[in-house]
Amino acid sequence: MNQPEQSSILYGRKITVECPATVANLVCGFDILGMALKDPQDLIEMSVSDQPGIRISHADGYDLPTDPAQNVAGAALLDLMQGVEESVGFDLTITKLIKPGSGLGSSAASSAGAVVAANQLLGNRFSQKDLVRFAMAGEKVASGVKHADNIAPCIMGGITLIRSIFPLDIIQLSAPPMYVTVVHPQIEVRTSDARQILRKEVLLKDAIRQWGNIAGLVAGFLQKDYDLIGRSLEDVIIEPVRSILIPGFDEVKKASREAGALGGGISGSGPSIFMLSREAATAQNISVIMKDVYDSLGIDSKIYVTTLNNEGATIRNLT
Ligand SMILES: Nc1ncnc2c1ncn2[C@@H]1O[C@H](COP(=O)(O)OP(=O)(O)OP(=O)(O)O)[C@@H](O)[C@H]1O
Numbered sequence: 192m193n194q195p196e197q198s199s200i201l202y203g204r205k206i207t208v209e210c211p212a213t214v215a216n217l218v219c220g221f222d223i224l225g226m227a228l229k230d231p232q233d234l235i236e237m238s239v240s241d242q243p244g245i246r247i248s249h250a251d252g253y254d255l256p257t258d259p260a261q262n263v264a265g266a267a268l269l270d271l272m273q274g275v276e277e278s279v280g281f282d283l284t285i286t287k288l289i290k291p292g293s294g295l296g297s298s299a300a301s302s303a304g305a306v307v308a309a310n311q312l313l314g315n316r317f318s319q320k321d322l323v324r325f326a327m328a329g330e331k332v333a334s335g336v337k338h339a340d341n342i343a344p345c346i347m348g349g350i351t352l353i354r355s356i357f358p359l360d361i362i363q364l365s366a367p368p369m370y371v372t373v374v375h376p377q378i379e380v381r382t383s384d385a386r387q388i389l390r391k392e393v394l395l396k397d398a399i400r401q402w403g404n405i406a407g408l409v410a411g412f413l414q415k416d417y418d419l420i421g422r423s424l425e426d427v428i429i430e431p432v433r434s435i436l437i438p439g440f441d442e443v444k445k446a447s448r449e450a451g452a453l454g455g456g457i458s459g460s461g462p463s464i465f466m467l468s469r470e471a472a473t474a475q476n477i478s479v480i481m482k483d484v485y486d487s488l489g490i491d492s493k494i495y496v497t498t499l500n501n502e503g504a505t506i507r508n509l510t
């Protein structure tokens with residue numbers, strides 16, 4: 192290969208990045224709040240060469256596009272490449288364990304993971320904020336809109352607040368230890384569809400209630416006040432519309448609250464539902480409740496009992 196001698200580009204090396212699932216919105220914070228989970232995670236293997244172009248393959252059964260402009264990972268890399276002067280190309284293999292259309296940030300895991308891997312191979316020349324900006328180009332391909340509420344926690348870990356995307360202003364929030372139970376009923380809800388059904392106007396009385404809840408939730412995280420977190424996990428704007436797309440939603444929510452969940456709701460644009468708990472045993476009990484609800488409806492479901500992921504997308508291997 193024809194490589195510049197002093198380059199900090201890691202030609203000939205191969206990197207593996209773990210890209211976590213994320214829960215966007217956190218019930219009341221549509222498009223502005225999100226958190227990273229320990230489980231599930233996608234994997235991206237990537238190498239850099241002096242052969243221009245982005246070559247994508249999938250080691251999973253999801254039949255996603257490999258054209259870089261159509262695959263969210265490729266779209267994010269194309270955006271990143273606009274800031275790279277050298278003539279380089281990337282080869283990547285994506286192994287998806289986060290099912291597309293799940294509401295668990297499947298698209299964000301690929302776009303965020305791709306730019307984290309590329310940045311490492313390019314000698315860490317970009318900031319985390321730059322990476323969030325590039326990865327949002329992937330979200331635009333997936334849902335038609337740039338939003339960072341999955342991307343930011345996927346890259347930075349923990350819980351993030353997107354105060355603004357133009358210009359990008361991201362605040363990382365501390366939070367007390369919490370367990371997360373997630374059920375993914377095996378139906379697909381595309382984010383683009385789940386956005387189209389939303390009303391474009393909001394009543395002032397609903398807006399007042401919603402921003403009270405958002406402020407309460409953020410204060411609850413920062414003050415480690417579980418009761419305040421629980422009281423604030425309420426959405427009077429998006430959930431009443433979107434929950435109609437999710438069979439079993441009301442039953443899961445009611446039974447989980449009765450079993451001691453702090454609260455929860457739709458994960459991202461659905462159909463996954465998440466519940467936060469203070470204790471591991473409560474989170475386990477809720478997983479049984481969730482399974483029972485979907486078994487009784489005759490719908491297959493996949494359940495995760497997990498915790499917050501404070502690391503975000505992580506480099507596991509560099510060979
Ligand atoms: N690498 C990729 N990973 C996942 N989805 C991809 C990828 N490339 C393209 N897509 C497309 O993005 C869409 C899935 O994204 P979508 O936002 O609907 O689901 P999600 O990321 O699971 O949901 P949410 O953002 O609510 O958590 C599908 O249309 C899929 O074909």
Ligand SMILES: N[C@@H](CCO)C(=O)O
Pocket residue numbers: 215216221222223334338340341382385386459460
């Ligand atoms: N905030 C986004 C997350 C899903 O990608 C939505 O709810 O549409």
